[in-house]
């Protein structure tokens with residue numbers, strides 16, 4: 001039963017409502033379909049605020065809304081509520097690929113109309129959508145006489161927390177491309193942070209603040225004032241302006257997932273729901289898959305991107321990788337360094353890159369013909385070195401060429417401090433560029449995997465060819481990072497932080513733990529944990545990142561060959577952020593379930609309740625687990641394989657080594 005009628009509008013009015021009155025405080029409310037989450041919007045002394053509670057607990061206290069502009073007065077000051085509308089919405093839509101096929105999109109919506117009480121009497125709308133698992137809101141600046149073009153200097157949106165929550169965060173501006181290790185501190189020790197920001201309340205509830213549908217706007221960061229007051233901090237252009245806009249104008253959705261357990265953060269589809277339906281009418285050409293690449297060898301210094309005796313992307317070498325991919329049932333082969341432009345300091349001089357001209361020892365025609373004959377896709381790599389204008393000038397020609405040659409996937413990259421030497425990756429400039437690439441790619445039926453991108457915001461719903469993105473400290477750090485690589489707890493945190501934003505091209509799959517370049521740096525997991533990551537970390541394009549020779553004749557490789565990349569549904573049977581995660585996913589193409597469990601540096605005995613399996617059915621469980629002596633530090637490759645028969649009434653004990661994991665396939669017994 002609902003605690004409130006669907007929507008209570010116009011209550012708490014000390015005087016009869018009048019939009020012209022300077023003293024009247026008007027309060028509008030909206031509730032989630034189950035009545036538990038309640039949002040209130042009010043004006044006080046002409047300023048507009050929202051607050052949120054769940055049951056009788058305040059989740060977000062009175063928080064300001066509005067904008068500061070360049071040269072024109074602030075909007076959200078001296079305003080009165082002039083009216084509101086509400087509606088309910090309920091649909092179930094189908095994802096072409098993802099962690100879950102059918103998504104329920106059920107919310108109550110409240111639109112609040114505001115108008116300035118004095119000149120220039122501008123109008124502003126606030127739209128709130130309240131779900132059972134959280135809420136989103138955005139601003140609309142309608143077309144009107146007294147505001148046309150504008151420059152936003154500051155978005156005033158606040159998230160005032162009622163007490164000191166715990167937070168998992170990465171700093172904004174200081175480290176590049178969101179490739180940071182997450183910090184876990186009380187919020188009053190937080191820096192200015194990127195979103196998603198995961199929070200835990202004192203009672204053990206979880207919130208995640210992020211945004212949805214970031215379109216022609218700057219990415220949101222959060223700056224902290226006082227100990228608990230967080231405020232939107234939009235990534236600026238080099239001029240200091242945050243966003244250039246024109247009416248009619250809508251902002252991205254500011255989103256807050258509200259969850260009773262860490263796992264409920266992962267199984268919330270609120271961010272996807274707050275994006276537009278697909279703009280690509282026929283998605284039959286968009287296919288998730290697994291790939292290998294001439295890649296880890298380059299990062300380990302065995303091959304080079306540029307020409308020379310150790311050049312990796314030669315025709316002959318790429319053909320060998322294609323043979324291996326075909327024999328392993330993989331869909332793609334990536335080769336980095338196939339094109340001209342790598343011979344200079346490309347992170348500075350990225351405009352030397354050509355996206356159509358291969359190096360002399362690489363024949364794009366021959367490689368793509370060979371790949372097609374083997375039913376494998378060649379993945380075109382487009383490292384731009386951040387030279388966005390150079391890339392945009394070549395986009396149509398490059399994607400046209402790729403389409404003619406049957407190249408279905410492009411991996412892009414933007415390694416540079418600034419785009420075009422000037423603008424930040426997460427600025428409006430960057431956001432515009434990344435969108436342009438995805439839209440252009442869609443026209444040429446090309447799927448994209450974006451590295452060094454702006455943080456994802458669920459746009460894969462609208463552009464399902466936007467397959468996966470990096471924006472995470474991926475496994476490549478375990479090849480060359482002088483701090484030793486990703487610590488064992490990293491992958492027990494990112495599913496609850498970066499992972500909430502969208503698929504991650506983390507590139508798991510290391511089987512050879514030796515690093516001859518930097519012996520102190522290496523993948524800090526066990527081999528079984530590498531397998532488990534294919535289930536725990538979601539990406540519709542999953543890389544088997546090691547070199548083919550390291551996979552040959554290894555039983556563990558069978559798991560990478562069999563694990564799907566597209567799921568009917570996802571559950572999180574048990575998790576504690578930063579300690580361990582168990583993820584269970586049902587294959588979309590069969591009745592098989594797959595489980596991945598990972599732990600931090602501590603050995604753990606976990607209990608896996610199998611009630612997610614179909615009742616009254618027996619399942620064959622193929623178990624890839626840490627061997628008795630496995631330990632990420634001293635014995636990472638100790639792995640054992642077992643088979644058993646189980647059913648939904650049982651519980652399995654999972655023993656994970658320090659830094660270890662377990663990967664299981666459950667197949668119904670006929």
Ligand code: NOJ
Pocket residue numbers: 295336383413415451452470476
């Ligand atoms: C960084 C990317 O994350 C990595 O995958 C790629 O190999 C290099 N840039 C070169 O483009």
